[in-house]
Amino acid sequence: MWRVAILLLALPTSAWAHSPIEGLGDFFNGILHPVFVPAHLLLVFALGLLIGQQGVQANLNAIWAYLLGVAMGAVIAGAGPVLPGPMALLELAVLVTAMGIALLVVLAVRLPSAFLMLLGLSGGVLLGLDSVQAELQGTARHVALFGSAVALYLLLLYPMALAERFDVHPWLRVGVRIIGSWIAASALLVLALLLAPAA
Amino acid sequence: MRYLLISFLFLLSNTAQAHAEGGLAGGFGSGLLHPVLGLDHVVAMLAVGLWGAFLGNPAIWLLPVVFPLVMTVGGVLGILGIPIPAVETGIALSAIVLGLMVALAVRPAMPVAAMIVALFAIFHGYAHGTELPASASPLAFSLGFVISTGLLHLLGVAFGLLARWPVGRGLVRAGGGLIALVGVAYLGGLL
Numbered sequence: 001m002w003r004v005a006i007l008l009l010a011l012p013t014s015a016w017a018h019s020p021i022e023g024l025g026d027f028f029n030g031i032l033h034p035v036f037v038p039a040h041l042l043l044v045f046a047l048g049l050l051i052g053q054q055g056v057q058a059n060l061n062a063i064w065a066y067l068l069g070v071a072m073g074a075v076i077a078g079a080g081p082v083l084p085g086p087m088a089l090l091e092l093a094v095l096v097t098a099m100g101i102a103l104l105v106v107l108a109v110r111l112p113s114a115f116l117m118l119l120g121l122s123g124g125v126l127l128g129l130d131s132v133q134a135e136l137q138g139t140a141r142h143v144a145l146f147g148s149a150v151a152l153y154l155l156l157l158y159p160m161a162l163a164e165r166f167d168v169h170p171w172l173r174v175g176v177r178i179i180g181s182w183i184a185a186s187a188l189l190v191l192a193l194l195l196a197p198a199a
Numbered sequence: 200m201r202y203l204l205i206s207f208l209f210l211l212s213n214t215a216q217a218h219a220e221g222g223l224a225g226g227f228g229s230g231l232l233h234p235v236l237g238l239d240h241v242v243a244m245l246a247v248g249l250w251g252a253f254l255g256n257p258a259i260w261l262l263p264v265v266f267p268l269v270m271t272v273g274g275v276l277g278i279l280g281i282p283i284p285a286v287e288t289g290i291a292l293s294a295i296v297l298g299l300m301v302a303l304a305v306r307p308a309m310p311v312a313a314m315i316v317a318l319f320a321i322f323h324g325y326a327h328g329t330e331l332p333a334s335a336s337p338l339a340f341s342l343g344f345v346i347s348t349g350l351l352h353l354l355g356v357a358f359g360l361l362a363r364w365p366v367g368r369g370l371v372r373a374g375g376g377l378i379a380l381v382g383v384a385y386l387g388g389l390l
Contacts, residue, residue, distance in 0.1 A: 038227075038338040095338075106264060174260040182345045185267040185274075189341040192275040193331055 026140045030147020033131055034155055039091060039190070040127055043098040044152060045159045046183045047123050049105045049176055051116065052163025059116050063156070066120035070152050073128020074145040090130045092194060097123055099187035105180030108173070127152050226336030230343020233327060234351060239290050239385045240323060242378045244348055246297035247316055248355020249374060253301055253362050258309060262316050263352040267345050269317040270324035274341070277328025287385075289322030294382025301359075301375025323348075 024032070034040040051062050101119060104111065131148035133141065166172035234240040251262035276283060283289075296315065299305070307315075327344050331337050358374060361367025384390040 038336065038342060042338070042342070106268070171260075174264075178260070178264055178349060181264045181267050182342070182349055185271040185345045186338060186342040188271045189274045189278065189328065189331060189345075190338040192271075192278045192328075193337050196278050196280075 026136065026143040027147040029133070029136075030131070030144035030149075031151045033133065033144065033148045034127070034151050037130075039094045039098065039187075040130065040152070041155070042183050042187055043094050043101070043123055043127060044155045046098050046101040046105060046180065047120065048156045048159030049163045049180060049183075050101050050111075050119070051156075052160040052165075053105060053108060053167065053173075053176055054111055054116060055167075056160060056164050059113055061113060062116040062120040063160075064120075065117040066124040066156060067153060069121040069124020069126075070128040070149045071124075073125040074131060074149050075128075077129045077132035078142050078145050087130070087134075090126060092191070094126050094130055095187045095191050095194070097126055099184050099191065102180045102184035102187065106177050106184060108177055124152075226339035227343040230340035230345075231347045233330060233340075233344045234323075234347045237326075238381060238390060239287075239294060240326070240348075241351060242381045243290065243293040243297060243319065243323065244351035245355035245358070246294060246301060246375065246378045248352040248357075249301045249359040249371060249378075250297055250312070250316075250355075251352070252356045252359025253304070253371060253375075254306060254309075254312060258312055259356060259359075261309070261313065263349060263356065265313050266316055266320045266352065267348060269320040270327070270345075270348065273321035273324025273326075274328030274331065275324075276321070277325040278331055283322070283325050286322050286325050289319065290326060291382050291385035293319030293322060294385065295379050296382075298375045298377070298379030298382055302372050302379055303375075304372060 034044065047066065051059050054062075056063075097119075101123065128145075128149065131145055131152070133144055136144050163176045166176050234244060247262055247266055251259045254262075273283070297319065300312075300315070327341075331340060359371055362371045381390065
């Protein structure tokens with residue numbers, strides 16, 4: 001009997017994005033969640049690039065607004081039920097926001113600090129709301145959401161630091177704008193794909 | 200016991216992934232490889248970068264920014280199933296026209312250069328866009344092919360920067376001629 005048990009344990013299984021990964025704790029599952037959801041990566045990278053491009057020191061409030069937004073979104077998501085309809089709308093909203101912010105990176109125009117704060121807050125709320133994992137319940141869901149919030153904050157730092165470090169030479173500034181155009185292009189294509197059946 | 204061990208080892212093998220777009224990584228990998236596996240795409244992307252570098256500022260950075268954005272318009276048409284006539288011909292023509300622009304050192308006004316590049320970007324985007332719905336992870340696929348396209352542009356830009364020196368200028372123009380020839384070969388059905 002134990003031999004059968006060993007054989008069953010050896011059976012391969014697959015890991016799926018946007019769902020808990022077996023073998024990891026809830027916190028680390030949450031940490032990895034934004035990494036496995038490309039739409040989240042696009043939005044975080046676009047926002048990070050924009051804040052870095054506009055100047056981190058002058059826009060610290062936008063980072064705080066983003067953190068507040070993620071926390072608000074995660075708290076709301078943790079408290080309510082996970083419904084397929086609103087989750088699909090959230091995915092659309094994340095992609096539209098990512099595309100809009102990425103286009104602002106491409107345009108590279110000076111933006112008011114308050115507007116950047118608003119973008120940080122709305123982007124954070126969307127990411128927090130969309131970080132909920134339907135398969136998890138109760139404490140496990142809250143722990144995973146906390147992990148996702150930590151990861152969403154850490155992920156913002158990389159593109160932000162990159163864009164600020166690149167703000168020293170015209171060539172490097174162009175590089176940031178090119179990355180912005182890639183993000184906008186990817187988001188637009190997938191938006192078209194999501195909306196295609198209704199078109 | 201020996202049979203048990205053999206059975207155990209067989210079961211340890213993971214699911215077959217060959218030629219399949221398995222999940223997120225498969226979608227990104229497939230997207231990354233899609234432009235690289237078609238020589239007609241590769242040469243046209245290189246030509247965009249080459250021409251941008253040849254034209255100098257602002258074309259050197261404007262064309263690689265404009266191309267992926269306009270390419271998405273073609274991609275959207277492909278996803279929505281709106282037919283565009285002679286897509287493959289358009290892609291082959293893009294290699295010929297852009298290659299000739301470099302080979303003949305044509306320097307049109309910036310808006311004209313951007314319009315030419317944008318026109319051909321639609322054909323390339325359409326070809327990628329029709330592949331998107333079949334992808335395991337469309338967003339990862341699109342991100343892969345957009346990044347791959349951009350990196351090919353940058354490769355063209357890097358080679359095109361040789362045009363700053365007289366010897367390099369000849370090399371860049373010869374590169375443009377070669378790209379045009381590849382386009383002719385595709386148009387004639389030789390490749």
